[in-house]
Amino acid sequence: MTDASVSVEEIKKHASEKDCWIVVDDVVWDITAFVPQHPGGTEIIYKHAGHDASLAYSSVHAPSLIAKTLGPAKRKGKVDSSTETDLLKPPPTKEAQPKLAVGAKPPLSTLINSYDFEAVAEKTLTKKAWAFYSSAATNLVTRDANRSMFDRIWFRPRMLRNIRDIDTRTKILGQHVKLPFFVSPTAMAKLAHPDGELALARGCEKFGIAQCISTNASFTMAEISGSVKSESVPFFFQLYVNKDRRASEVLLRDAEKNGMKGIWFTIDGPVQGKREGDERVKVESATFAQAAMSGATGTNDNKGGGLGRTMGGYIDPTFNWDDIAWLKKSTKLPIVAKGVMTAEDAVLAVKHGLDGIVISNHGGRNLDTSPPSLLTLLEIRRHHPEVFQHLEVFVDCGIRRGTDIIKALCLGAKAVGMGRSFLYSLTYGQEGVEHFIDIMKDEMETTMRLLGLTDLSQCHPRYLNVCDVEHLIPKSLESSFPDIPQFPSAPRAKL
Amino acid sequence: MTDASVSVEEIKKHASEKDCWIVVDDVVWDITAFVPQHPGGTEIIYKHAGHDASLAYSSVHAPSLIAKTLGPAKRKGKVDSSTETDLLKPPPTKEAQPKLAVGAKPPLSTLINSYDFEAVAEKTLTKKAWAFYSSAATNLVTRDANRSMFDRIWFRPRMLRNIRDIDTRTKILGQHVKLPFFVSPTAMAKLAHPDGELALARGCEKFGIAQCISTNASFTMAEISGSVKSESVPFFFQLYVNKDRRASEVLLRDAEKNGMKGIWFTIDGPVQGKREGDERVKVESATFAQAAMSGATGTNDNKGGGLGRTMGGYIDPTFNWDDIAWLKKSTKLPIVAKGVMTAEDAVLAVKHGLDGIVISNHGGRNLDTSPPSLLTLLEIRRHHPEVFQHLEVFVDCGIRRGTDIIKALCLGAKAVGMGRSFLYSLTYGQEGVEHFIDIMKDEMETTMRLLGLTDLSQCHPRYLNVCDVEHLIPKSLESSFPDIPQFPSAPRAKL
């Protein structure tokens, strides 16, 4: 197909909601029909209507994505370079690019734990990107408890065992992995590094660990899974169910086609939490890139500038347990529900025939004072241990140490996910990801040896002393308070 | 009636306790008989005896109040403007007006939670006003525990429910409201903004929430309830019972006449607590306005400069449960006792046929180490759940988040009150009040959705994990210590 040549004057005419063109890498696209479905919201795009959006686009999306998404029919041609193309440029923004001040970073070899990566990320990401990644809901109680709960569990290390050779391999949904931790799905890895999810995939391949790809990834499933040797490591696909179920069905078919080994559908984000750290950084000072990454419209409503608040135009808030039937019908892949916070919901997952659950509170980002993941794990273990026999239980939120991983496994988790930490390591590109995995692997192996374990099947609660948190596990799943009928609210007649 | 013209010389003669005139807005009043009943104490007024008190008066009271209170018989005429009226002026005070440095405040849109309003108030209120509002009793244990107790209760969020449409309506004493939180009664809202309670009322009307008017409000009940469309939102009236019961009876009749929907009589303040933050700011440096707001005499006694300490000349310290009969006889309105701190008193409220109780410790302002409100709520729920069937239970103290509101409701509260937060939002006038309500509404709705609730009737203890505070609920209301007869204090005879 030979591209038409489109003049700047022509492009600038299509700058309204009802008729919206943008330019990406000299190609002119009509995105009028697509905008309402944009996961990043509509406003972000309308800001670039009739303009060149290349810079903003490319800092978040892979080049191929727009063509794949819109199809050739929406391609209006190439910009007529004889016209004044400068008129298409958005005004320059000081913070247009994440501050990947590579030179200013400390040498990778000086980073020796996950906290070090976090500290570097805080300094080298843009203010808005950092706010988005690091923020959590309101008082941050859950975010912090996710972490501190691990340190309140004592090990019970056993001595004088032959621990020369240890084996850290396991299976996730039947897929072999060399280590029991994986990349949790997080949006827009390109913001941390141009190679985004591709670098994550290559790092994972090297160490044989699994990666879960977000619906909002910077690259397509095909690009990501295609960046490593076929079948070398398993990929899973994270799904937000769309109000338009057909859109989700397309994604599910894509997942199968691209060799995904399972679907992790997120159940804890029907609406987004109030992440004040995020809201305090103004959208005005953020670029398209950062705005888009949260999948938010970026509107500064009267509750603050948070990107996450108004997101979710496309997520279906009516989706409920009854809809699981549709999901199971729509894919042959194993299904994992991500975001379980109670033993009751774990049981429901079993009843609905799911293949796994991820105990998660979204990193404390949604509902503050949601229970820390470890507490939910303890609750299920106490009250419904049979759950572990029917499906695989994964845990994320708060994992920062090899000791954390082993503790989760001792309580029944099959593997654990890490999200923010991987994004932070990605600021160093693939090399950073590998260094980070190596650190976690080393911490985990040291923990196994010092605990007296030689393979993961030996993980067992007997290696833990949970006395300091045991009182936090509900004694019964029934409320411990007497049931009372609601007070009839009309005031009694006066006598 | 034609006003007499009163010369400055004449006015200045009436400057003693036994013969006390003041000038307000050029009108001369004889307040000799009224002074002893002034809720703000006598000394404050005597300082202005024989002088123009307009500035001080107007910063606290609505113009109409003095005429209504004193009646035409006490009106001595207008100031003869041909005489040297400057002599009537009190010496100028640097802090005569609250520092409503409107221009210096951050834009309202940048305030995104209740703590933001508090931070602005701390900077923009006068030192004395801030001290009065924010202070609490002695070591501040209860004030802080009111707050922290909420964060020690975990949610138990349930996923995969259809939470698209939610309903936040409820009824308070039979009155429809759109949200389950209301304005707790607080004194002298005019100090935070000239529109005072009127701005609160208009903000509440917009969002359909209830307001409880303080005995010590800056405006009259008629003015406040008249500032919004009739019956658009319910008002309640807060009562301190006067030693002179007839004075209280007048107020109660006024309440009915002005459409109040219930009487909230305060039972936890027979004397005032020791609020050291308040006491450390000298009365000397405070204006009449600030002094008056606490309803205190403003005397610097030898225990400090606190405004609240010596208050209560008119509050009846003998009022007890037996006097409830009088109260019920004196009004047809529903009656709510504000300040219940034990399950025993909740039961007594039921026995005495009250219509509601407010669990409250006066914001930690009266008796330090009084139990945080949430603990009292848990205690009643555990030991006397039948209370919730006989009357409506409200909670105030420590509510700062939408999550707090839902937690209180899950434990049986019908609605919750907020006091200080509303005053702080009022520093931005009606617009601030509305922004604040909007924030709380949004937080609460987000909480409901992420918890899996679609209307308030679904609130239930099963959505909470109270394990971390459960040990604080007395196992029995009987003392857990063996009863012992008192030691006979005379020393035994020596043998």
Added chain:
Amino acid sequence: MTDASVSVEEIKKHASEKDCWIVVDDVVWDITAFVPQHPGGTEIIYKHAGHDASLAYSSVHAPSLIAKTLGPAKRKGKVDSSTETDLLKPPPTKEAQPKLAVGAKPPLSTLINSYDFEAVAEKTLTKKAWAFYSSAATNLVTRDANRSMFDRIWFRPRMLRNIRDIDTRTKILGQHVKLPFFVSPTAMAKLAHPDGELALARGCEKFGIAQCISTNASFTMAEISGSVKSESVPFFFQLYVNKDRRASEVLLRDAEKNGMKGIWFTIDGPVQGKREGDERVKVESATFAQAAMSGATGTNDNKGGGLGRTMGGYIDPTFNWDDIAWLKKSTKLPIVAKGVMTAEDAVLAVKHGLDGIVISNHGGRNLDTSPPSLLTLLEIRRHHPEVFQHLEVFVDCGIRRGTDIIKALCLGAKAVGMGRSFLYSLTYGQEGVEHFIDIMKDEMETTMRLLGLTDLSQCHPRYLNVCDVEHLIPKSLESSFPDIPQFPSAPRAKL
């Protein structure tokens, strides 16, 4: 008796341990025989041997004490003023006097609680005096827990009672007092103010509270009790039992003669604890006065410069329960044992027929991690409530608020003692003492009213919620660990 005139040359000859004269207020004394019994140790005196010790003496002792103690036989005459008396002066010491920088102190009226007095004392006492008063044993765990334990007990306030008139009177060992707190015995009040215990006595008289006089008081019992109207308030006498029992018997007779109403003998200080704050301030920089106050020899041994460490030459470390018989035989006064820390010892006190106990850990000054007083009170109340029927239980350590007093009384204490706080208030002399008592009285009365109590006999555990500390009370006084015979320490023979 006409005094001889003694030349400086002569005086300076008697400057050895075996022949030791000192000059006080121009009078020459032979103290050779007395020095070994000096409660303040010998070294302090030997430093002044052959010199004028007036300044040092008078900052600690009343003028009359030396004559009374030594008797006329030891009086060698007056200094011959024609000789070079300057030679008698000790070298001037910059810190010779406590920095009673009266002018620099904040006005008394601005002090509104016990912490304020403490803050002033820290700034106006000498470094050494502050170190001595404020220090406690090693890690300060007990000192701080004494305080914090009070704030972990919630009140259970009862509303709607007639609390207009309240009565704070009680009896201590049969003696009428107007308030249930008293002055705990502390050494050398003169260091805080020249009027020392006299000012304390006069302040107590004004408010009708009891005072317990220390063995190491700056004034004699006669002077102290004589400074107020006879029988207006009760005095008690604190006793450390001397190795030389006859010395103690003399003191006991003195106590009866001077109208003391009871003997409080200290049982928790057979040796002194390690008070590091005290030890870090060098004796070299301290004056005789400060050194003496601790009753220590003031030696800088190789464990630091602490005054308290080497004290106790005269305290009998062999004194035990069997010796109570001697004590009872030696006095007709009621006997109170000060320093009980376990329920077992409380029971022993009953068995030995004592009239009272003071639950005390010496302000956390002796053995760190001794139980806070409130915990011991709870322990006795739980396991041996009959103790309260047989003797009077007093509590000291950690009392800083009126709320603390009422809590102790609700748990069975007859009255509470305060030590350091009284010394700190004494930096303002009698006026400070009165202001301090007034504050405590006011706090206590406010607490009673807000709690719903009108007299002290109503104090009862039902007004407290002790759930937060209840788990700290031993479930049984028997050790909860299985008993094991000691391991025979010889290694087993190898086979």
Added chain:
Amino acid sequence: MTDASVSVEEIKKHASEKDCWIVVDDVVWDITAFVPQHPGGTEIIYKHAGHDASLAYSSVHAPSLIAKTLGPAKRKGKVDSSTETDLLKPPPTKEAQPKLAVGAKPPLSTLINSYDFEAVAEKTLTKKAWAFYSSAATNLVTRDANRSMFDRIWFRPRMLRNIRDIDTRTKILGQHVKLPFFVSPTAMAKLAHPDGELALARGCEKFGIAQCISTNASFTMAEISGSVKSESVPFFFQLYVNKDRRASEVLLRDAEKNGMKGIWFTIDGPVQGKREGDERVKVESATFAQAAMSGATGTNDNKGGGLGRTMGGYIDPTFNWDDIAWLKKSTKLPIVAKGVMTAEDAVLAVKHGLDGIVISNHGGRNLDTSPPSLLTLLEIRRHHPEVFQHLEVFVDCGIRRGTDIIKALCLGAKAVGMGRSFLYSLTYGQEGVEHFIDIMKDEMETTMRLLGLTDLSQCHPRYLNVCDVEHLIPKSLESSFPDIPQFPSAPRAKL
């Protein structure tokens, strides 16, 4: 034997791994065969291959060690001083010597507790030495809990006992000692002071306390035990079992020959923990001396610069309970297992006929969130009190106070070990060691007196209130969670 004279040219030829000579104190040694067995790793030595290593050697090792270790056959002769010996010198290093800035230290007499010694050590040791000594595993949870757990146990002091004379003697493995604490084995004491373990031994002799000599000591067993009067105090020998059992057998024979009274073999360090404080100080900036002290290779691998990480080339990671038989066969000395952290392992120690155990988590240096020693002690005491009848139980980790010692003894410990504190005191040489022991002795005796104990056999749990930590002791050694068979990881077939 007359030494050959070896030219510098010749020496410099032997500078490879396969042919490695070094010069120590002008003597030339061939260490090619020895290097792989060097406890301090190989790299450290190769850095000095073909050079003069005197300075580095002597700061860690006693002069005699190299001759003893290598034997005369490896002695190549003396350096030919006529050649250019300067060529042998390693480049000067600023930090070549620990900063034993003796002059800058505070006078020893001003140090009054163990924390004071720690503070001085932090300032006067080299940065690397301080990092090595003070660091602990990852989040430092266990290191800090070792300490804080002691302060959470209350004493229950008993009054009115005759405590004039107290006896602190006990026996360790049948050996008489005057105090119940000893020197825990720590590597390379020479780093803290040139006299190293000799100074420790002499200090111990003076006070009659035991010393446990590390495998990695700076001096030989013979030198250390020979530095004090024969049999005056007992020595024990700490053993890491070598992969080459014969090497260990040689050490065991040496131990018997040199009069060691027992073997303490370390069981909790099959691999080393991740000590980040240590890893963050670069090996590059450390001297041979500091590098060697950890027994590490000193490689900066990609996990940081920690010295401890890659150690253990010679420690046998396969050693397990079955190998105890070999150990018992290889020595006639009593055997103590150091590093027990569970009651189960304590029972296994009994079953395998050991003579003692040390409850230890290696100072929190190996596996973070290992249980604090006191918790393990409580666990054994609760669940297997019979252990104390079969072997001697020692405790180390976290002991800083005399109160800590008595608490451990009251719970059944025979004696306690201190490691870091002794090294810190050693910065003052023997005098520092003595002052430190004197302080601990004094604290311990004061504790006994104030607790009412006169000899150590009276130590008993009844003197402790452990209520605050009792909930941390597992209720049962079986896991409190229901056992579940592992989930079969293959995903279920889709229907």
